[in-house]
Amino acid sequence: MAVKIILPARAAPQAAVEPISSELEVRIRKRFPNPEGSFNLNVHFRALAGFTILFGASGAGKTTLLDCIAGLTDPDEGRIAIGGEDLYDSENKRNLVAWKRSIGYVHQDLALFPHLTAEENVAYGLRSLSAVERQSRSREILAAFRIDHLRDRRPAQIAGGERQRVALARTLVTNPRALLLDEPLAALDRPTKSSLVGDLRKWNQLNRVPILFVTHSSEEVFALGDEVIVLDAGRIVAQGRPHEVMCAPRLETVAHLSGFENIFGATVTALHATRGTMTCRLGTGEVELETPLVSAEIGSRLRVGIRAGDLLLATASPQGLSARNILPGTIRQLVQRDVMVSAMVDCGGAEFEVHLTLAARDDLQLGAGKSVWIVIKTHSCHLMGG
């Protein structure tokens, strides 16, 4: 019997506060090419005001999805609506051109106009206003984004992080009905990133519009997300609050994306209801793990995900530990990655990836062929359905 896991619904109170007019609804299908041939983007979701993170590996269809919403490419069929107004509807043959959609779109490579100054770039989208109003509006947002000193510079004379600010200001000043951000922070260092995120949040408090934020950094998901949508091969595979979706992924694709190096097929062999745990046998081998209890029956098949950084290695059989799982094994291979060492440990039928520091490797004199014990806490074992 398969394990049924139901994702908790999005918290209701917040939804009640949002005015209905700012909701973005997307239900589209589109064939699109990616490096492994072409496949279908097939999604249906609603995004309320605030940040919605689109998370997924490259080639999952994130950019194609944003292009469809912005009107830069046409879906094969479906409907895109903002605040109840259709931007695209294949049934009614409605397809509003991109330049009439009022949807802000900031791409990773910013696309600032090289022949215009920062101020002219920011004023570019205010075509319909008078010259006076255009100037006051753009100066206002340049000040809010702390880039008014760059006013007369061309993009080539502006540093990376500040260029990002100009690009964001240029889009936000137009008061878009929704904001699409395609990895706008990818090239930035951490302090610059978090100060930009702060400015974006501040803006969003005043302008309650949906913001779709594309990233493949799980760190950004936690830093930004009110809601996260995980996209894999053109489909939504998970949706919910970041800690629900990312920390205890119910799906293997999400687990891979959010950094679970160890994923095993497992069979439930015993339930310990009073202890809140159960025992699972990994794969077809002998290795058994004590995991948190979920609603499953003996014989159920599920998957166990464990982060390589959550595992401990010992060179002698550990005594008096609280951790329930202590598995003997042999190091098959050690690989140094930057300042981290990745050890592949064979525990007889199951191979674990364990992450160590360089100091730990040297102190314990670890090397291929050495006998070790792996220590796994019960709650480091995350259970997921198929």
Place this chain on the structure above:
Amino acid sequence: MNWEAFWLTVRLAAIVSTLLIAIGIPIAYWLTYSRWRWKFLVEAAVALPIVLPPTVLGFYVLVALGSRSPFGRWWESFNGHTLAFTFGGLVIGSLFYSLPFAVQPFAASFGAVDGKLLRASASLGHSPVQTFRRVVLPLSRAGLVTGFALSFAHTLGEFGVVLMVGGNIPGVTRTISIDIYDQVEAANYSSANSTALLLLVISFLVLATVYGLNRRSWAVGPWR
């Protein structure tokens, strides 16, 4: 040195290259952005004057201007005479003759503008035509200057088309290259030489300007 022929030629080249800016930009725009599948046929037709003997082009322009063609008859009904063997006829012939030298640099520079800028412009509420005016044209300045200069220089040195369409009427259709031919016919070599040298120097200066403008450091535009 026949200054009358010289100034007539400069006037012709200036008028033709200015008109070609107006005519060439829409054609180049269409060639750059059209997705029509038979577009290549139009591209080939625009490029024809590069390979066609000027006499062939001149011959057909002459026929089209003459009173046997519908256009020639229409013009004659207004003005009492055809355009053949007039300065106006020369302008029309030269427009065809120099068209690719304007359109090709225009289209190349339009096509070189980063598509991301066009998409950004659309998302900021600008229609394709507005985007063309505010982004593509300013970023194509070097290509526009190149097209203008090349068509100017090309018109300056034309011979075959002028002879076919304009003949050799002093002050009306006698251009500098025809004047050189006349001088040589009359064994007036030193006069032919000074005129030829002047044409050579002007053509070189025009081309030097073009290549100077297209230096790599100016690939995006001559601003800093």
